[in-house]
Amino acid sequence: MIRLVTDDLRPPAGPPKRHLLSVADLTRDDVERLLGTARTFAASLERHVKKLPTLKGHLVVNLFYESSTRTSSSFELAAKRLSADTLTVKSAGSSVDKGESLKDTALTLGAYDPDVIVIRHPQIGAPQFVARVTDAHVVNAGDGKHQHPTQALLDLYTLQEECGSLEGLHVAIVGDVLHSRVARSLLQAFALVGIRTTLVGPPALLPRELPAETTTDIEAIRDADVVYVLRMQSERMGPGENYVPSLREYSARWGITPERLRPGQKVMHPGPMNRGVEIDSRVADSPDSLITNEVRSGLVVRMAVLYDVLTGGPVGVQALAAAEVA
Amino acid sequence: MTMLWQRELPGADLVIRGARVLDPTEGIDATLEVRIDGGVIAQVAEKVDANEHRVIDAKGLVLAPAFVDPHVHLRTPGREDEETIASGTAAAAAGGYCAILAMPNTDPVVDSSATLGALVETARREAEIPTGFLAAITRGQRGEELTEMGELAETGAVAFSDDGVPVASAGLMRRALQYASITDRPLALHCEEPTLSRGGHVHEGRVAAELGFAGYPSIGESVAVERDLSLASFEGGRIHVLHLSAAESVDALRRARDAGVLASGEATPHHLVLTDDAVRSLDPNVKMNPPLRAERDRLALLEAVRDGTIEAIATDHAPHAAHEKDVPFEAAPFGVTGLETAFASLYVHLVKPGLLSLETLLERMSAGPARIFGLERPRIVAGAQANLVLLDLEREWTVGEQPFRSRSGNSWLLGAKLQGAVQMTLAAGSVVHE
Numbered sequence: 078m079i080r081l082v083t084d085d086l087r088p089p090a091g092p093p094k095r096h097l098l099s100v101a102d103l104t105r106d107d108v109e110r111l112l113g114t115a116r117t118f119a120a121s122l123e124r125h126v127k128k129l130p131t132l133k134g135h136l137v138v139n140l141f142y143e144s145s146t147r148t149s150s151s152f153e154l155a156a157k158r159l160s161a162d163t164l165t166v167k168s169a170g171s172s173v174d175k176g177e178s179l180k181d182t183a184l185t186l187g188a189y190d191p192d193v194i195v196i197r198h199p200q201i202g203a204p205q206f207v208a209r210v211t212d213a214h215v216v217n218a219g220d221g222k223h224q225h226p227t228q229a230l231l232d233l234y235t236l237q238e239e240c241g242s243l244e245g246l247h248v249a250i251v252g253d254v255l256h257s258r259v260a261r262s263l264l265q266a267f268a269l270v271g272i273r274t275t276l277v278g279p280p281a282l283l284p285r286e287l288p289a290e291t292t293t294d295i296e297a298i299r300d301a302d303v304v305y306v307l308r309m310q311s312e313r314m315g316p317g318e319n320y321v322p323s324l325r326e327y328s329a330r331w332g333i334t335p336e337r338l339r340p341g342q343k344v345m346h347p348g349p350m351n352r353g354v355e356i357d358s359r360v361a362d363s364p365d366s367l368i369t370n371e372v373r374s375g376l377v378v379r380m381a382v383l384y385d386v387l388t389g390g391p392v393g394v395q396a397l398a399a400a401e402v403a
Numbered sequence: 404m405t406m407l408w409q410r411e412l413p414g415a416d417l418v419i420r421g422a423r424v425l426d427p428t429e430g431i432d433a434t435l436e437v438r439i440d441g442g443v444i445a446q447v448a449e450k451v452d453a454n455e456h457r458v459i460d461a462k463g464l465v466l467a468p469a470f471v472d473p474h475v476h477l478r479t480p481g482r483e484d485e486e487t488i489a490s491g492t493a494a495a496a497a498g499g500y501c502a503i504l505a506m507p508n509t510d511p512v513v514d515s516s517a518t519l520g521a522l523v524e525t526a527r528r529e530a531e532i533p534t535g536f537l538a539a540i541t542r543g544q545r546g547e548e549l550t551e552m553g554e555l556a557e558t559g560a561v562a563f564s565d566d567g568v569p570v571a572s573a574g575l576m577r578r579a580l581q582y583a584s585i586t587d588r589p590l591a592l593h594c595e596e597p598t599l600s601r602g603g604h605v606h607e608g609r610v611a612a613e614l615g616f617a618g619y620p621s622i623g624e625s626v627a628v629e630r631d632l633s634l635a636s637f638e639g640g641r642i643h644v645l646h647l648s649a650a651e652s653v654d655a656l657r658r659a660r661d662a663g664v665l666a667s668g669e670a671t672p673h674h675l676v677l678t679d680d681a682v683r684s685l686d687p688n689v690k691m692n693p694p695l696r697a698e699r700d701r702l703a704l705l706e707a708v709r710d711g712t713i714e715a716i717a718t719d720h721a722p723h724a725a726h727e728k729d730v731p732f733e734a735a736p737f738g739v740t741g742l743e744t745a746f747a748s749l750y751v752h753l754v755k756p757g758l759l760s761l762e763t764l765l766e767r768m769s770a771g772p773a774r775i776f777g778l779e780r781p782r783i784v785a786g787a788q789a790n791l792v793l794l795d796l797e798r799e800w801t802v803g804e805q806p807f808r809s810r811s812g813n814s815w816l817l818g819a820k821l822q823g824a825v826q827m828t829l830a831a832g833s834v835v836h837e
Contacts, residue, residue, distance in 0.1 A: 180729055200731040201615055202685035221733065222615030261615055284612035 095386045096215045098204050099224045100265040108269055112234050114381035115374070122158070122377065131384060132161035135192040138213070140182070142168040142198040147348055147372055148218050148227070152195045155379035164191070179203060180210055187211035192387055196220075214386040222258050228347055229262035231378040233270060235370045236303065239343060244271040249298040251331060252307030252355050253320075254291075255282045259347045260307060264289055275301060278331060281320045295331050303343045303367075306333050309355040328354055335359050343367055406561045407502055407533035407778065408526040409492070412833035414442025415789060418453045421462035422793065426783040427762035428468070428770040437466065439789045442832020446785055459827070461793055467765045468781035469501030469792040469828055472742065473591075473772040474566070474645060474669060474717035477534075479525065480518070481510025486722040486810050488522075491742070492531040493836075494720070494809040498742040501781055501790035501830035502533045502773070507544075508567035514539040514550045516558045523559055532830035535561040535778070537591060540579050546571050549582055556586035561776050564591035566645055571597055573630055580640035589641040589667075589775065592631050594652070595693070599623035604733055606648075606679040606696040614682070616733075619694055625651035632659040632666055641665040643775055646719050648674050648693035650703035657712045667775045669715040670704045672745045673815050676752045677701075681815075687728045687735030688815050691721065705758060708767055715772035716764070718745050722811030739815045744802055746794070748816055750823035793827040800824055 096102075121129055137156040141149050149165065156163045166186065168174070173182060179198070186194065187210070194211060196204050197218040204217035219225040237243055248267060254260045254276050264287065267274045276283055276291040277298060283291050298304050314324060321327045333344065334357040344360055345367050352358045361368060417439040424435040424447065437444060438451040472495060478486040488505075495503045505522075507513030513522065519538055526534045538560035542548045544567065552563060563583055570576045570592070583590050600623035605611040607618025628644055632655055635642045647653055647668050656668045673691065678698050681689040689695060707713040721738025728735050741748075746768065753759040773780045781790035802816040828836040 178726070178730060179734075180726075198731070200733040202733070203731045205685050206731045220731075222617075224615075256615075258615055261613065284618075286607075286609040286612040288613075 094208065094212070094214055095389060096204070096208050097226050097382055097386055098208065098215065098217050100226045100229050100262045100269070103226070103266075103269065105269050108230070108233065108266065111230055111378070111381050111385055112237060114384060115234050115377040118380045119377045128158055128160055130160050132156070132159040132387065135161040135387060136189065137161045137163050137193045137195065137383060138186050138189070138191040139163065139165040139218075140186065140194055140196045140207075141165070141218070142173065142196075142203075143219065145197055145218070147375060148197065151372070151375040152218060152379050155376055155383055158376070159380055159383060161192070161383070164189070179206060183207045183211050187213060193383055216382055216386060219258055222256050223261065225258045225262050227375070227379055227382055228259050229266035230382065231371060231374040232263060232305075232345065232347075233266055234374040234378050235345065235367055236272075238370065238374070239367060240302070245273070246303065247273045247275070247301045248303045248305050249275045249277055249301035250305045250307065251277045251295070251298060251333060253282045253309055254278055254287070254307065255284055255320075256310055257307050263305065279321045279327065295337060298337065299339060301342070303345060304333060304338065306344060306346045306356050308347065308349065309351055311351070324354055331355070333357060333360050335363070338365070341365060345371060347371070406559055407535045408523050408559075409530040409533045409831060410528055412831075412835070414832040415439050415829060415834050416441060416456045417834070418451060418456045418458045419461050419466055419793070420458060421460055422464045422466035424466045424783055425762065425765060426468055427766045428780065429782055429784055431783060432762075437783065437791075439829070439832070442789055444783065444785055444787050444789050447783060459793070463795070463797070464826055465794040465796060466783065467792050467794060468769045468783060469790040469830060470499045470746065470768040471772040471778060471781065472500050472503040472718050472720070472745070473643075473715055473776055475503045475505050475720045475742065476508070476722065476738070477505040478722055479509060479522070484810065485724050487529065488525050488534065489529040489531065490808060490810045491720070491722075492529070492534055494740075494742040494807065496531050496828050496830060496835035497808045497825060498744070499746055499792035499794070499825040499828050500532060500742065501792075501828065502535065502778060503742075504535045504537060504561055504776060506564060506566045507537050507539045508565075512539050512544050513537070514542050514544070516551065516554045519555060519558045519560060531835050535559070535776070537562045537564045537566070539563065540565045540570055540590060541575065544568055546575060549575075549579060552582055552586050552588070556588055560588065561778075562588045562591050562643070564593070564645070566591065566593045569593050569595040569597060569627055573634065576631060577634050577638060580634055580638040580642070584638070584640055589643045591643045591645055593645050594624055594627035594631055596623050596627045599626065604690065604694070605682050606694045608679055608697050610679040610682050616682070621649035621651055621696060621700065624649045624693055625655060628652040629655045632656065632664055635659075635666055636662070636664045639665070644668040646671050646674065646693055646717065647704060647707070647713060648696050648700060650700045653703045653707045653712060657707065660712060667715065668707070668713045669717040669772070670708060670713050671717055671719045672741055672748045673739060675701065675704055675708065675716070676748055677815065682732075685732050687730065687732050688739055688813050688817060690732055690735050690737055691719070691739050692737040705753070709759060709763060714767065715775055716745070716749065716767045717772065718742055720809075722809055723813045725812065728813045738813070740807070740809050740811055740813055742809065743807055744814060744816050744821065746825065747800070747821035747823040750796065751821050755822065789829040789832045791829040792825060795824045795826045796822070798822070798824040
């Protein structure tokens with residue numbers, strides 16, 4: 078969780094900042110602490126007045142260079158539920174349209190002294206870059222095909238709520254792994270908590286070098302407790318790409334239909350869904366679908382992340398959260 | 404005919420005493436004294452007269468033939484904010500070089516006699532050390548029509564290259580090989596199959612898979628190397644494979660050379676020292692084309708440098724403006740600088756740990772590249788022009804502590820501690836750095 082970002086030649090300025098940049102930076106203790114904090118916040122949201130004074134006076138900037146519904150709305154609501162001020166900047170309609178560099182945009186927003194910058198960007202490492210050029214705590218809300226750490230955390234939270242213990246669970250991740258930052262984050266998060274992962278998909282969309290079991294055979298999902306369906310990104314289907322011959326062929330071979338699932342087998346999807354492509358509507362809307370649970374988890378997990386990067390270690394989390402929720 | 408140009412500098416009158424004189428190609432390794440009269444080595448002996456010359460006490464230092472870099476981007480014309488002939492050659496002098504060759508992927512591309520002629524004129528005014536120029540294989544490096552290679556060779560082109568981009572069409576490559584034969588100049592080839600590299604930023608391997616980078620697989624280079632070796636074999640043409648990065652490419656080159664194909668190859672210091680693991684830092688200063696590859700590739704390159712399959716070490720010095728590299732990895736341009744760090748980086752990472760002999764390193768940085776491009780070989784014998792480098796193998800220094808002579812600072816070694824420093828350089832008889 079704590080990651081020191083410094084220039085080699087520059088002496089480090091002050092104590093290291095807490096950022097959430099990649100699941101690779103997290104320990105198992107970090108994950109358990111974050112999920113615990115999220116549960117505490119979930120309890121607080123059961124109350125009539127849902128707003129907590131926890132981050133009053135803090136400024137959270139949401140900087141989104143890619144379109145997003147779930148992630149941007151849940152970060153904004155998470156900050157508001159914790160009484161932080163929020164500022165949302167989307168690249169469309171901002172100076173980014175005029176060719177402003179990420180460095181200058183970050184420096185401009187940094188001049189408002191934000192406590193947290195939440196950033197989504199199409200380029201790998203953009204959050205690390207912003208962490209280097211500003212003084213804010215940075216939370217990665219998705220950088221290119223690299224990482225989407227809060228998605229992985231909310232999926233762990235969802236699984237824990239549904240299944241109890243995470244240790245020993247078996248999850249099959251199905252679809253376009255190659256282009257999926259969600260799959261990369263999940264793979265690391267699952268390894269951290271002892272979940273077994275099988276990657277299933279078309280050959281050209283399964284990187285050979287990932288540290289996981291991989292297979293092109295959709296039958297492999299039968300052994301899993303949970304089937305995690307990835308979005309089939311239609312921009313990957315452009316002329317000349319040839320990752321798969323057609324969406325029709327993809328659906329026929331790897332689409333998740335009721336017939337391919339065991340009764341009671343749970344299904345997840347990070348959204349947005351392409352119904353009828355990677356997932357059959359009957360599956361998406363079935364009682365075994367955890368898809369709306371994931372959205373609900375997103376809010377409390379992102380509250381926990383904002384709280385955690387700003388307040389620090391486990392002692393602070395337990396003491397403060399307990400006091401405020403009580 | 405002359406293929407190297409520089410500004411006029413006075414010939415040195417010097418005596419160098421106490422140095423270990425090391426010229427592997429001439430078979431010299433002894434403590435000797437060297438007298439230079441008017442830029443020409445007059446005497447190499449156990450004891451030489453100083454006459455009135457300035458005497459340099461070089462005890463504990465190594466005196467070797469100065470280096471030749473066959474692969475430098477001087478960014479002139481077009482991007483003089485990143486490098487000029489003056490700044491690039493000053494950087495080369497500081498790195499121990501007595502000659503460099505500049506690539507033609509400038510703006511405009513060096514694809515006409517007029518553009519090349521203007522560069523030659525600039526070099527005669529500005530270049531601190533002898534500088535040569537490659538001209539493009541195809542007009543505008545667009546891969547469609549051949550340049551006027553005959554006239555370009557007469558104007559002074561050392562070789563032909565579309566470096567930066569591959570010659571994608573096999574048919575056009577064949578025609579280039581056929582036509583270049585009238586000029587007696589090699590083709591220096593950037594081997595990349597674009598339908599396999601597909602704009603990948605990083606070697607396709609574990610690191611790219613984990614970080615999510617678009618991968619440029621090893622075979623994206625090696626199938627192009629094999630294609631061009633086959634064509635060179637068929638046409639009897641001479642090719643030089645630029646910046647080799649993949650084990651498969653090295654194997655192909657070795658096989659072709661064994662079979663008598665007129666092919667040579669070069670490797671860069673960064674490919675010999677780093678692997679794609681370095682990309683985990685997300686530092687744009689480890690982004691270059693071809694990308695850093697796996698450890699097995701690095702070891703294959705090293706073995707090829709040892710056994711002579713790779714005859715030249717080239718920096719592929721590629722300066723970039725600070726604001727262009729101060730962006731996330733994927734947005735950054737390809738390329739790193741290397742002229743001022745090449746020797747020290749290889750000395751500290753390869754020679755000191757015993758992976759490469761000092762003699763082989765010196766040969767591959769000097770005689771090897773000179774031989775490939777038909778340049779006069781720097782050597783330490785009486786009668787030769789003084790092209791010498793004085794090396795302090797003990798001195799430690801930190802990269803970036805002193806400002807670079809290059810106009811750009813996109814070094815992959817920024818902040819690194821190195822051992823082995825260039826104390827003095829003589830190029831074409833003149834002291835160009837001390």
